[in-house]
Amino acid sequence: MMPPILLVEDDDDIRDAVAELLRDEGYDVHGVDNGEKALAYLHQAAREPCLILLDLMMPVLDGWQVIDRLRGQDRLLALPVVVMSAASPKTAPPDVAAFVRKPIDLDLLLGLVKRYCGRPVDGPY
Template identity: 50%
Template sequence: MNGRSILLVEDDDAIRESVAECLDAEGYAVATVENGVAGLEWLRRSGRPDLVVLDLVMPVMNGAQFLEAVRGDPSLRDLPVVLMTAALPSAQLPVPVADGYLTKPFELDQLLETVARHARRR
């Protein structure tokens, strides 16, 4: 166990489960939720993880809306967030500024390197 915690916000069950399993195998404590609303509720209830890995395109509350809420909260604004998406920027859903990015599909080594880099900044 490396002592670092990750909140994974991803609506696709298969991606959420596989990413969580990979991070868990590397010693991260991983909590998972299926959308931005559930992610904000988790943060209010459970505290501050070392990193949020966030999907961009989700129902209920997308990644851009989640990130805007996090950056607008003084207690969370410096929380590291890595955005993962297969979506290209569009006028309807611009890609927000995050601490790191993963483009789906990504390789396991890309995931682990990106998470390690951003989870240790804190």
């Protein structure tokens, strides 16, 4: 069984749609609605996720704060993070694998998931 994908997005509709898309492709997805819940999940998870999909603008802990905390912990340092945001940073965010602008290009997102997580054994491909 492949590792899960951690989806951190405060917008219920976006989180549900992305999770459904990835589950339809055969991936295991764990969704949370803020950065604090994401960090709590990472600390208690039996297995590291293969990828973190991270919104930047969220309540409690935003995406930047989550990235800072991940990078401060050796165990979590190497986890690939794909940032999803409607914001337009002038430069690519540091320490992230990729940046996906909202509205999300689903083909681009699926390509990134396949790059970092591989293809699910029981997926449609």
